[in-house]
Amino acid sequence: MSAAATRRIGRRLGRAAQPATCLALVGPLGAGKTQLAKGVAHGLGVPGVVNSPTFIIVNEHAGRLPLFHVDAYRLTDADEARQAGVFDERQAEGVTVIEWAERLDGWLPPDHLRIEITADATLPNLRMLRWRATGPRHAHLSQVLALSETP
Numbered sequence: 582m583s584a585a586a587t588r589r590i591g592r593r594l595g596r597a598a599q600p601a602t603c604l605a606l607v608g609p610l611g612a613g614k615t616q617l618a619k620g621v622a623h624g625l626g627v628p629g630v631v632n633s634p635t636f637i638i639v640n641e642h643a644g645r646l647p648l649f650h651v652d653a654y655r656l657t658d659a660d661e662a663r664q665a666g667v668f669d670e671r672q673a674e675g676v677t678v679i680e681w682a683e684r685l686d687g688w689l690p691p692d693h694l695r696i697e698i699t700a701d702a703t704l705p706n707l708r709m710l711r712w713r714a715t716g717p718r719h720a721h722l723s724q725v726l727a728l729s730e731t732p
């Protein structure tokens with residue numbers, strides 16, 4: 582599995598995503614969260630390049646559905662997240678991808694898809710994805726991941 586494979590999986594998620602999708606990405610620096618987010622953007626038809634919104638906490642992109650790309654790395658509590666605009670009512674119409682979602686544990690929308698990415702120190706291009714839908718809205722995206730071939 583390569584960065585391109587991770588982007589491909591993101592693209593499938595982006596194509597299948599419905600309004601009020603929330604993808605909670607968990608994994609250390611360099612895991613591939615942004616690669617997955619880039620794929621989601623592509624799948625949503627977002628033109629141009631999507632990078633980590635490191636200095637701005639939320640980046641919004643126009644696509645088939647609006648994409649809200651969140652980097653929660655610097656957030657320490659829910660108040661800070663609220664002030665930074667992490668939770669926006671417009672997300673009900675769009676797709677939210679949250680990098681460092683573990684920082685927001687307990688404050689995420691109750692129905693989301695949690696995707697954990699882990700790397701293997703001995704195999705630099707290999708990643709393991711584990712995912713879990715926390716509610717019925719995301720069950721179909723869980724299926725999309727399950728049916729993705731892993732080249």
Ligand SMILES: Nc1ncnc2c1ncn2[C@@H]1O[C@H](COP(=O)(O)OP(=O)(O)O)[C@@H](O)[C@H]1O
Nearest residue numbers: 582583584587610611612613614615616706708
């Ligand atoms: N299978 C893979 N999936 C995702 N990224 C990979 C993979 N193999 C190698 N990489 C590399 O790992 C890095 C992941 O970076 P990035 O997506 O920015 O991580 P994060 O956002 O989690 O900090 C990129 O340089 C990418 O090319």
Ligand SMILES: [Mg+2]
Nearest residue numbers: 614615633680
């Ligand atoms: Mg990133």
